[in-house]
Amino acid sequence: MAMFLYRLGRFSFRHKWWVIVSWLLLGALVIALVAAFNPKFSKDFELPGTDSDKAMSIMEKDFTAVNERQLEASTSVLIAADDGLAAHTADIDGLVAKLKTLPDIFEPDTIVNPVTAADAEPAIAASVLGDKGQVGLIQVQQNIKVEDLTIEDKEQFEDILSEFRTGGLDVRGTGSLMQVQEQGGTAEMLGFVVAFVVMIVAFAALVAAFIPIITGILGVLISINLVTLGAGIFNMNESATGIITMLGIAVSIDYALFIVSRYRTELNLGGTREAAAGRAVGTAGTAVVFAGLTVVIAVVALAVVGIPFVSQMGAGAGLAVVIAVLGAITLIPALLGAFGRFAFSPRIKGLRHGDEPESRVSNGQRTAKFLTKYPLPIALVALAFLAIIATPMTKLELGLSFSSDAEVPATELLKRGFGEGVNGQLLVVLNETDGADVAGVATETIDHIKTLSNVANPDQLTWIGNGPDQANPQAGATAALIAVTPQTSPSGEQTHELMEQIREYSSTTEAAGATLNVGGQTAIMSDISAKLSSALIPYLILVVGLAFIILMVVFRSILVPLTATIGFIFSICATFGATVAIFQQGIFGLITHTQPIISFLPIFMIGVVFGLAMDYQVFLVTRMREEYVHGLSAKEAVLVGYKHGARVVASAAVIMISVFAAFMLAPDTTSKMMGFALAAAVFFDAFIIRMIVVPALLALMGDKAWWMPAWLDKIVPNVDIEGASIREIPIDDTLAPDGKPLATKAGAAS
Structure with a gap:
């Protein structure tokens, strides 16, 4: 090599x-x-083999129009006034007129003044007017794929909201238009x-x-x-x-x-x-x-x-x-x-x-002498420090939401007037398997869902069918679709529990000859979180196992890869603790709107940070291995390797931290959280584990650090990471045409 x-x-x-x-x-x-x-990127989330994926497959076949709407822009406009929305009818009418000027509006007649709509149809009043008439909801649907929305569309929408945010009327938005980055x-x-x-x-x-x-x-x-x-x-x-x-x-x-x-x-x-x-x-x-x-x-x-x-x-x-x-x-x-x-x-x-x-004498050399002089207490203090920072990890809560901070005022109004689940419907899909009476099964399913807690407006639950007559789609239907709105947020634990309670009813529907599946973006997100949690340990074992083998080949040692892996566990736990403290618990006030940790962050951070941790392990310790193989004692090899590698590794870590931390400037919480977590992980792993704990332990173990059983040494390939073959090449000469050294005097790859 x-x-x-x-x-x-x-x-x-x-x-x-x-x-x-x-x-x-x-x-x-x-x-x-x-x-x-x-080419265009997709913004939808799919999860093959899960209950939500089965539901979405049925919807794609039997409820094409509804499925298409799931992929197109949908934005909620929340309006609020402490003196009641009825006192702001003229302004709300103006807002409605302006919203209809947005590009490619789907059915403009559905964008209406919630006060007027509630008066005209009392049956829907609870779904458009809440908090005793102080909060209203206007849904804006567009015939535009979510991924095709532009920043200009978002700016036009925000300008409209800003124009009518006056005179005691608060106007906020959440959904597709607000999530354009x-x-x-x-x-x-x-x-x-x-x-x-x-x-x-x-x-x-x-x-x-x-x-x-x-x-x-x-x-x-x-x-x-x-x-x-x-x-x-x-x-x-x-x-x-x-x-x-x-x-x-x-x-x-x-x-x-x-x-x-x-x-x-x-x-x-x-x-x-x-x-x-x-x-x-x-x-x-x-x-x-x-x-x-x-x-x-x-x-x-x-x-x-x-x-x-x-x-x-x-x-x-x-x-x-x-x-x-x-x-x-x-x-x-x-x-x-x-x-x-x-x-x-x-x-x-x-x-x-x-x-x-x-x-x-360099700073790296001074540091190395200090580390090798007091290796055990230094290693213990460093590991104890990381263990203390890891403490908040015990309070870790996972969720999956991609709402930006700009949407928080709107989601607060949603919670106040209608419940947080308005934009997180669960789509319950029934499909006949044995010639079942779909209408009867759908009615019984609705009656059951009404008995569950955390269902918003249960009296308004109904179902639509896939019958051939568009005027009466329930007639002759072989599939039924029920939209269930939870009271709590789409990423909340109670919403997940409601979804599972509905799924448990599938045994009853199957006995009646129909399958039951729950889909929609909320169900997909919940299934993603569950699958990520179940895959975490197997993934960790796979990655650590493969990387351990690679490090064993590189260092021709058992203990060096082992200390590298154990050190990573300490650094990753400290990172989880710091991330929970900042983003979930709001310590130091760095984050205005706290929230659960994004559910895919732990597994992804483990993958990325483990790779980066091994980067610094390889770069710093290979030089120590190189010096040890070429004759220095174990302690001297640590000193020389640290002297030559610490400055470069420290520079590399600072660069990595800076690149990751810069993403905390992004408007979306996902990038902020990932940027912080990755930056913190690199700091803990590079500066504490790789540059303090690992050199201290290598000095403490001495020659044992580079030990490998004889039988294993014979079967492990020699990749010449120390560059022994290069040392045979003269510094001032070149290779022969056959690629072999022209001379054998020692080179200087040290």
Whole structure:
């Protein structure tokens, strides 16, 4: 592996312009294809094999119109006045008229003044007027697919609401139009800016700081556009793009940082720049490949959960990591070749340039001496600190809601006037199997649902059929659809309980010859949460097991992978604790509107963070392994490896944290929560576990840390992560045509 990457690094350096142009052409090609085909992401959530999926399949066949409406824009407008809405009739009429001017309104006559509607039809009064006439509800349906709504549509809608939010009348919105997201860019740009500053400090040179930025931008650009092209072939959810951006930027810059840093070290040892690039890719590049492999395994393994949008997020993230690795081992040496002797210029005074004499004591060396002097108490204190932060984890509550903070005022009005479940209907589908009387089964099912708690307006429950006569669809129906509105929020535990209570009635309907399934977006979200919870432990076992094997191959040790894994458990628990404290309990007041933790966050965070944790484990500990194999004592290997690796790992972690934390600026809570959790996880794992606990434990274990049973040592492949074969190559020479070293004097890959 090391020798292959050594040759690849030299090849890319020597043929720099071909490599650079190839990458640019690839980027231009995928951008052109996206522009030509204009593929669209899906915004719906499907869950094959679940009860909700079965319900949606029946709806697609027997209730096509209702199913189509599920995919089109639906927005709720809430109006409120403390002196009663009847006192604001003129303003409400004006609001209704303006709402009808929104594009592609479905049945404009259904957009009415709730006060007028309640007076005209007392039977529907409770569904449009609440809180003693102080809160009203106007539903706006549009013949536009949710994914086709634009930011201009949202701005037009918000302008209308703002215009009539006056004179004691409060007007708020929630739903499709309010959930349109602005084009991203702010978080990414901030992440790049912070990364650039960190790399200026790390390299003390402007040109070198630009190189990882170039590869990061190009890598993410290619990844996003490739996934976008995939959306034109597969039914892909748009949520896949968010993690690609976050993870793609972070790992692209990190991997480039490791290669460029090692290149500078190799340059200081002498020889040609081409040879230095080869040695950098052969040593640090080997670590990049295996670190990237652990991340890819961690995120792609999300497919075992069996949820399409989670699998898509994992696959997209895996693609971004693969491109980042390829960029690091090919594009980086090509760029180093293009910049030549100007790569580390202009030098910035006052910063450490990396070419200082080995005798100079660095902060990393001072830290390593302290860690190895008191390893046991330091490790115990660090782990105790993480355990304390993890305490709020015991209060963890999971839910699945993608409402933004801007929708909170509207949802509060919904709760006040009608119950939070108005926009979260459960769609109960009955389908005959043995020539059953669907009408009778539907009536009995409604009577049963009326007896359940948490049902809003039970007296208004009815059913529609799929009969051939559109004027009387109940006649001759073979399927029935009942829309049940819960009183509590779609993501609430009580709504989930109501759904399960309705599903339990299926045994009764089956005895009468009809199946019963519950569908709709609320049911799908609930099923997703349940499936994620049940898959968490199997997924964790799979990922940890595969990564343990990889780390065992890399380090040829049992205890090093074991400490890496145990340390990860501490860091991930601390992250859960901090996330619960901030977003669920509202500690420090950083989040105005607290809510349960997004149900897919734990499993996805475990996948991403485990991969990243192993990144830092590989980058820091491979240097220690390298020094130990080449003759240093276990303690000395920790000292030297830490001295050379701590600065780079710390820089990489700061970049990763900055990129993730920047996503807390996003308007949607999903991005905020994911950004915070990932940033916190990297901080805990990189700075506490990898840079404090792991070196301390390695020093404490001594030679035992690198022990492996003889029988296992024989069957584990040797991937030469230490670059032993590269050390045989002369610093100032090259390889023979057959790829073998021309001489055997020791090189300097140290």
